[in-house]
Amino acid sequence: MPFENIKDLYEEYKKIWSLNYALSLMGWDRETYMPPADASIRGEVIGTFSELIKDQYLKLYNLVQKYEGKENLSDEEKGFIRVLNREIKYYVKVPIEIIKELDKVTSEALIVWRQAKKSSDFSKFKPYLERIVDLERKVAEYLGYEKHPYNALLDLYEEGFTVDDGDSIFNVLLPNLKDIYTKVREKNYFPETHPLEEVEYDVKDMEKINNEIIRILRMPEDSFRLDISAHPFTIRISGNDVRITTRYEGKDFKETIYSVIHESGHATYELLIDKNLEMTPLAQGASTGIHESQSRFWENIIGRSKEFIHVIYPILIKYLDFVKRYNEEEIYKYVNTIKPSLIRVDADEVTYNFHIALRYEIEKKLLSDEIKVGELPEIWNEFMDKYLGIRPKNDSEGVLQDIHWSQGSIGYFPTYTLGNVVAGMIYSSYKDLKENVRNADFDNVKTWLKEKLCKYGAIYSPKDLLRKAFGKSYDPYDLIKYLKEKYLNV
Amino acid sequence: MPFENIKDLYEEYKKIWSLNYALSLMGWDRETYMPPADASIRGEVIGTFSELIKDQYLKLYNLVQKYEGKENLSDEEKGFIRVLNREIKYYVKVPIEIIKELDKVTSEALIVWRQAKKSSDFSKFKPYLERIVDLERKVAEYLGYEKHPYNALLDLYEEGFTVDDGDSIFNVLLPNLKDIYTKVREKNYFPETHPLEEVEYDVKDMEKINNEIIRILRMPEDSFRLDISAHPFTIRISGNDVRITTRYEGKDFKETIYSVIHESGHATYELLIDKNLEMTPLAQGASTGIHESQSRFWENIIGRSKEFIHVIYPILIKYLDFVKRYNEEEIYKYVNTIKPSLIRVDADEVTYNFHIALRYEIEKKLLSDEIKVGELPEIWNEFMDKYLGIRPKNDSEGVLQDIHWSQGSIGYFPTYTLGNVVAGMIYSSYKDLKENVRNADFDNVKTWLKEKLCKYGAIYSPKDLLRKAFGKSYDPYDLIKYLKEKYLNV
Numbered sequence: 001m002p003f004e005n006i007k008d009l010y011e012e013y014k015k016i017w018s019l020n021y022a023l024s025l026m027g028w029d030r031e032t033y034m035p036p037a038d039a040s041i042r043g044e045v046i047g048t049f050s051e052l053i054k055d056q057y058l059k060l061y062n063l064v065q066k067y068e069g070k071e072n073l074s075d076e077e078k079g080f081i082r083v084l085n086r087e088i089k090y091y092v093k094v095p096i097e098i099i100k101e102l103d104k105v106t107s108e109a110l111i112v113w114r115q116a117k118k119s120s121d122f123s124k125f126k127p128y129l130e131r132i133v134d135l136e137r138k139v140a141e142y143l144g145y146e147k148h149p150y151n152a153l154l155d156l157y158e159e160g161f162t163v164d165d166g167d168s169i170f171n172v173l174l175p176n177l178k179d180i181y182t183k184v185r186e187k188n189y190f191p192e193t194h195p196l197e198e199v200e201y202d203v204k205d206m207e208k209i210n211n212e213i214i215r216i217l218r219m220p221e222d223s224f225r226l227d228i229s230a231h232p233f234t235i236r237i238s239g240n241d242v243r244i245t246t247r248y249e250g251k252d253f254k255e256t257i258y259s260v261i262h263e264s265g266h267a268t269y270e271l272l273i274d275k276n277l278e279m280t281p282l283a284q285g286a287s288t289g290i291h292e293s294q295s296r297f298w299e300n301i302i303g304r305s306k307e308f309i310h311v312i313y314p315i316l317i318k319y320l321d322f323v324k325r326y327n328e329e330e331i332y333k334y335v336n337t338i339k340p341s342l343i344r345v346d347a348d349e350v351t352y353n354f355h356i357a358l359r360y361e362i363e364k365k366l367l368s369d370e371i372k373v374g375e376l377p378e379i380w381n382e383f384m385d386k387y388l389g390i391r392p393k394n395d396s397e398g399v400l401q402d403i404h405w406s407q408g409s410i411g412y413f414p415t416y417t418l419g420n421v422v423a424g425m426i427y428s429s430y431k432d433l434k435e436n437v438r439n440a441d442f443d444n445v446k447t448w449l450k451e452k453l454c455k456y457g458a459i460y461s462p463k464d465l466l467r468k469a470f471g472k473s474y475d476p477y478d479l480i481k482y483l484k485e486k487y488l489n490v
Numbered sequence: 491m492p493f494e495n496i497k498d499l500y501e502e503y504k505k506i507w508s509l510n511y512a513l514s515l516m517g518w519d520r521e522t523y524m525p526p527a528d529a530s531i532r533g534e535v536i537g538t539f540s541e542l543i544k545d546q547y548l549k550l551y552n553l554v555q556k557y558e559g560k561e562n563l564s565d566e567e568k569g570f571i572r573v574l575n576r577e578i579k580y581y582v583k584v585p586i587e588i589i590k591e592l593d594k595v596t597s598e599a600l601i602v603w604r605q606a607k608k609s610s611d612f613s614k615f616k617p618y619l620e621r622i623v624d625l626e627r628k629v630a631e632y633l634g635y636e637k638h639p640y641n642a643l644l645d646l647y648e649e650g651f652t653v654d655d656g657d658s659i660f661n662v663l664l665p666n667l668k669d670i671y672t673k674v675r676e677k678n679y680f681p682e683t684h685p686l687e688e689v690e691y692d693v694k695d696m697e698k699i700n701n702e703i704i705r706i707l708r709m710p711e712d713s714f715r716l717d718i719s720a721h722p723f724t725i726r727i728s729g730n731d732v733r734i735t736t737r738y739e740g741k742d743f744k745e746t747i748y749s750v751i752h753e754s755g756h757a758t759y760e761l762l763i764d765k766n767l768e769m770t771p772l773a774q775g776a777s778t779g780i781h782e783s784q785s786r787f788w789e790n791i792i793g794r795s796k797e798f799i800h801v802i803y804p805i806l807i808k809y810l811d812f813v814k815r816y817n818e819e820e821i822y823k824y825v826n827t828i829k830p831s832l833i834r835v836d837a838d839e840v841t842y843n844f845h846i847a848l849r850y851e852i853e854k855k856l857l858s859d860e861i862k863v864g865e866l867p868e869i870w871n872e873f874m875d876k877y878l879g880i881r882p883k884n885d886s887e888g889v890l891q892d893i894h895w896s897q898g899s900i901g902y903f904p905t906y907t908l909g910n911v912v913a914g915m916i917y918s919s920y921k922d923l924k925e926n927v928r929n930a931d932f933d934n935v936k937t938w939l940k941e942k943l944c945k946y947g948a949i950y951s952p953k954d955l956l957r958k959a960f961g962k963s964y965d966p967y968d969l970i971k972y973l974k975e976k977y978l979n980v
Contacts, residue, residue, distance in 0.1 A: 014538060015538060015542065018534075018535045018538040018539060018542075019542075021531075021535050022512035022513075022515070022516060022535070022539070023512075025512070025515060025516060025519060026512060026515060029515060029519070033523075033715065033717075034731060035711075035712055035713045035714060035715055035730065035731050035732075035733075036712050036713075037710070037712040037713035037730040037731065038713065038727065038728055038730040038731035041511075041728045041730055041731070041768070041769075042728075042731075044508075044769075045508045045511050045512070048504060048505060048508040049508060049512070052505065052508075052509075052542075220527070221525075222525055222526050222527040223525045223526075223527035223528065224525060225523065225525055227523075237528065238528055238531045238532075240525065240527040240528040240531055241524060241525050241527070241528035241531070241532075243525075278531070279531075279534075
């Protein structure tokens with residue numbers, strides 16, 4: 001038992017863990033099997049659970065204090081206290097009125113955002129976003145920060161990640177990506193669009209393909225599920241019960257396949273965390289960015305590779321007659337079209353990080369009050385023009401496209417780029433990757449990832465974990481190297 | 491808002507309600523979609539939730555005391571306090587050591603009972619059952635009772651139900667049932683077995699039939715689900731989310747159909763409870779017996795009637811080719827075979843209550859120490875001989891057949907007979923029933939049941955509710971009248 005020295009904390013924490021366990025299941029059920037009439041009661045119960053969890057955290061406050069700076073603790077025990085302190089910190093430092101106000105504003109803002117997006121009218125959403133930004137600035141003040149208020153919010157999603165880190169990553173990435181993009185289009189090996197994007201499929205057939213893919217990916221039958229929901233997601237109930245969802249749009253079959261591979265990447269991380277950490281705050285990913293690195297690694301670096309297409313091609317032609325007209329190379333091109341898109345979630349590997357850079361710049365300057373919410377539509381469009389050379393025709397395909405801000409998630413977006421960056425670091429460091437993928441030896445891939453990163457859960461901060469694994473923190477050059485190898489060596 | 495005078499209780503109780511809501515969902519998921527590797531963690535979390543719920547109940551103890559005997563409360567408010575007091579009573583009166591000991595013994599006993607049943611060896615189970623009976627006797631002492639210790643346990647499942655009630659019900663039922671059974675066999679209209687019991691079906695077809703049946707029964711699509719599990723059950727998540735399950739054995743198609751109708755009866759009760767009672771202790775059935783009356787009423791009195799067979803016959807022949815060889819009357823006989831069975835769950839309407847009488851007599855005498863656990867196999871077999879004229883060949887088809895005692899459920903069995911008795915009272919009082927069923931007008935049936943019984947939830951004790959609805963408490967003569975009409979008028 002690795003938590004011998006903090007047994008009281010370990011035992012007490014089980015209550016929080018159990019409440020979160022139920023919360024996860026209620027969340028999963030809401031998106032999959034819940035009869036729709038229960039939606040508002042489910043919302044209320046989830047709210048009550050948040051209160052119960054908060055009460056339990058505050059109860060742990062004094063208990064955890066006594067271990068502060070204590071010697072002779074194991075890495076697991078230090079990690080337990082570090083993560084627990086981070087979880088408690090928000091409730092201790094931010095006044096309850098601010099938390100409640102944020103809950104209230106965001107639950108209204110979500111509805112308003114949906115309407116505003118539908119009618120492409122930013123002015124409807126503006127007053128809500130102003131209140132959210134204002135409240136988030138207050139949250140940052142209460143949490144405390146060095147140098148830049150945005151740092152307080154970034155830290156909520158990515159421990160220790162700062163504006164200095166972000167600036168230096170994007171300063172390296174953007175010119176290199178621009179260069180890669182220009183060359184990709186000059187060579188014109190990868191198309192901008194592909195005829196398969198328009199071909200319709202039978203949902204039952206696609207379900208069979210997805211089931212074969214999760215079997216090939218060696219997702220464990222006894223502790224993993226795939227269901228259907230409006231938006232794909234991964235949820236960990238416990239380390240023995242991790243569930244993903246996908247959706248079936250009825251055409252462009254790569255969409256559902258890559259959502260399954262992406263979510264399977266998240267799920268694999270959760271499944272590979274050391275089982276000794278179960279029921280502790282360490283039984284989770286090291287950070288949002290590290291988590292995203294796993295999903296991106298599986299989706300893009302493995303899933304969109306020539307080797308992986310070779311592995312799944314027989315399955316595709318087994319169930320989808322229309323695929324037979326295309327050879328493996330053609331399918332490889334279909335899953336790797338490169339084209340500047342107005343919409344982030346449609347973006348390819350090369351242009352995706354421009355979308356994040358834009359949001360990062362906006363969030364940073366909103367927090368420091370250098371720009372106003374009212375200016376966002378125009379600023380957004382200018383950034384799009386500058387980065388990708390295209391301009392949204394309206395707010396719906398511009399500043400209103402993402403749900404995140406309506407939920408009060410400011411500081412979350414950069415972790416998408418960190419996910420890509422860390423996935424690049426894994427690629428760089430994993431010598432037998434292509435061979436393992438070509439042989440569909442995904443048990444080996446999992447063992448590699450487990451030993452390198454996953455088994456540690458949240459024992460170490462993301463930067464410490466990366467240094468332990470790769471001898472360095474976030475390094476964008478590995479991602480650039482990967483993209484050059486894949487997209488320019490053709 | 492019907493709880494104006496006890497607002498503090500109402501608000502505080504929401505926490506318990508929310509914890510129970512999650513507990514129900516975790517229970518449902520465990521039997522339906524949970525990946526099997528999570529079983530032991532799920533068990534641990536459910537245990538933690540029981541602790542959390544207990545803590546919340548004890549917190550409410552002082553709060554509820556202050557309303558004791560207070561004037562000018564509405565029926566709803568009085569009911570709220572009455573039911574809450576009943577729920578708290580167990581935790582307040584029974585020492586935690588006894589509760590924990592019972593939890594421990596029953597969780598071991600469940601496993602031992604399974605093995606003992608498999609090898610048909612009562613001696614394995616005997617020491618566990620002895621400890622359980624001993625503990626249950628202690629529970630009865632701590633809870634307190636008048637006249638007979640069994641009364642304390644009966645009251646846990648059926649408020650106010652006593653040995654005096656039980657004795658007088660069975661004293662009326664048994665000779666009458668014996669008489670009815672003899673005449674049924676003399677007339678020989680209803681067969682003992684039917685060839686359809688051996689015919690295999692395709693599960694996909696049966697799923698379609700069950701889906702058509704729940705549509706005919708007007709189960710609401712937006713707040714109801716039907717799934718598959720090893721043992722059929724009903725669970726209420728909330729009044730807007732009630733779920734049932736069934737199973738498909740692959741032959742004898744009436745089994746899955748009547749499990750669906752039975753569970754739909756339970757579900758209908760939950761769905762008909764006044765929505766104003768949601769999130770209170772009143773949002774549940776009045777008692778286990780009243781709940782069973784609903785499932786039995788739908789399953790037997792409606793479902794096994796000639797009128798209902800007329801309604802579902804077209805669906806049966808639509809999906810099951812082999813049914814076409816039988817006319818409606820023949821299907822009516824197939825679903826109403828009458829034959830003494832060794833196994834309670836296989837018993838028909840006429841002989842079922844003998845199985846309960848046997849268990850009632852045994853539980854009563856165990857509690858008063860008139861008989862010993864070691865004597866049970868022999869006593870069981872003698873009762874079977876006396877009541878039904880058949881003798882189990884071994885303990886597996888005798889004293890070991892039911893799971894209940896291994897779970898510490900002593901006092902539960904009689905509620906099955908109460909369910910039949912109350913279903914008979916409904917039959918007696920509902921004049922247009924046959925017409926409504928023949929016309930498949932199940933909305934009307936539901937309105938009748940709602941106004942008569944269901945909408946009140948647990949506002950009134952079961953006896954008060956029956957007096958309000960029928961002007962009398964449990965009356966076995968209505969059941970006898972129903973059985974005579976159905977089985978002797980042929």
